[in-house]
Amino acid sequence: MLTTLLRPTEGRAWVAGYDVVEQPHQVRKRIGVVFQDVALDRELTGFENLWIYGMIQGVGERELREKVPKLLDFVGLSRWADTQVKRYSGGMMRRLEIAQIMVHSPEIIFLDEPTLGLDPQTRVHVWDYIKELRSEFGTTVFLTTHYMEEAEKLCDRVAIIDHGKIIAIGTPEELVSKLEGEVVYVRFEQSLEKVALKRVEELSYVLGVKVVEGNKVAVSVRRASEAIPEIINVCSKAGARVAEVTYHRPSLEDVFISLTGRGLRDEEWDWVSHMRLSRARRMR
Template sequence: MTYAIEVENLVKKYGDFTAVKGISFKVRNGEIFAFLGPNGAGKTTTVHVLTTLLKPNAGTATVAGHDVVREPMEVRRKIGIVFQDPSTDRELTAYENMYIHGRIYGYSGNELREKIEMMLKFVELWEFKDRPVKFFSGGMQRRLEIARSLLHEPEILFLDEPTIGLDPQTRAHIWEYIRAMKEEHSMTIFLTTHYMDEAEQLADRIAIMDYGKIIAEGTADDLKKLVGNDVIYVRMEEPEEGIKCLNAEFIRGCRIMPDGRVRLDVQNASEAMPKLFELAQKNGLRILEVTYHRPTLNDVFLHLTGREIRDEGGEQKVARMIMRARMRR
């Protein structure tokens, strides 16, 4: 089997700070592969190394069969990229942005004109082609960037947080484009995101990244099996006291969430719930509210790191305190 991307022990440092701590992974031809992780996990740094914009400090990376350090030009010819931050020329129109991109990648004349039309129609921006990009909404700019990244028919497409900051409708719209690209052009797509639903919706395989390391890799289902059970959330009058009493065989783990709810890991929520009420009654605990769900990727992340994927800054401290308070059996 040949791989679109092969990475071995990749390390990238900024001064004393190590952003990427020796990661290895392989992306198969024609799949959508997602890097899922919180901000600052090293996802964008990895993308920048793979797209030849940064040189790694150690390790190797091969993209479309070419080494990113030794053959950057070959790599650049075969990839398309949508950066996390906008990279269009705001003063120019959508068409002019596309035209400049096409010229740089060696297209000209009728061939270029047809390609621009095709791609702008694909992202439904053809009617706005003569409007300067500075008048575009965030979603329109993103779509233009997607159209631009596809113009030169790359073998591998990098999408760095493609829907960050967009409203839910626009996000769903952009997901449709991404799925269509994969299906119509059998393109390999490397995606980074901190949205769990995005990874779950789009990716064939997901690597979860945290603090510069890949902590788990597999399909969404594989990853959920890591949690291995259903999750019940219980709101109680006195969670600190209550959590000590929830000692029973059917409860595999429990901890207090930042919002004060108690989270219980159980094998089967429907069977566990009556037992839970029984247990609560026996111990004189008042349960105010119960919800349960199948594990999500957020539960996987929580299971692996003790934090939620959106934890940032001050919330991390809280998460760490909760980790310490976690009960182990």
């Protein structure tokens, strides 16, 4: 909707100060969109793809002559500028698309799951380009993703959307700190030390204690970094010997899961998007 491809059923939206329904051309001049599926002309070369897109976007020829090679260089595709896109790898196509949408110097770019289906190295590369886009061109980047890691690494602000509604929004740190409590795992050297556990439970910032397996317990606390020394302290005072304390820093992933629940979402698995996904895979 924000990219003016779909008309909103109700409500209004503004992109770069223009109404998406009333002034779609003004919006389109100021945005660049990388779709989930590759949207390049495979029969044409990388250079031609950029050139033709630039012309459609209304960029003058002189400007294109200067910009196109620069952008190809930026994404490291100068060597393949005259190769037909159908011979590119998935990662190269993505990079070309990023260069392509920069041709008309948009104020905002939309990236729809830019790293879906890419191998880990290529993903890191694409991330680098996205970061550089921001620092070098000062472009606002709007991206959607299923990879929480990606959101955490790239975004200043993150909104979590569930069933079409924003259920949380803020910086990654804010969202993570919203998680009620963290979990510390304590493993005792021998058996479970009932007395020590009782002491731990009594600590003011401990929210609960659960036995996980054998001599391992999970302790929910408000802030793990402060709780860990205390827990060890209390245990040793009660005469229990702790073998191991583990804790993992909660990530956006945990936030996402805790907000949206864990169940598989069969109701959202519709046939059309499945088709699109499998096609996207086939193409790469």
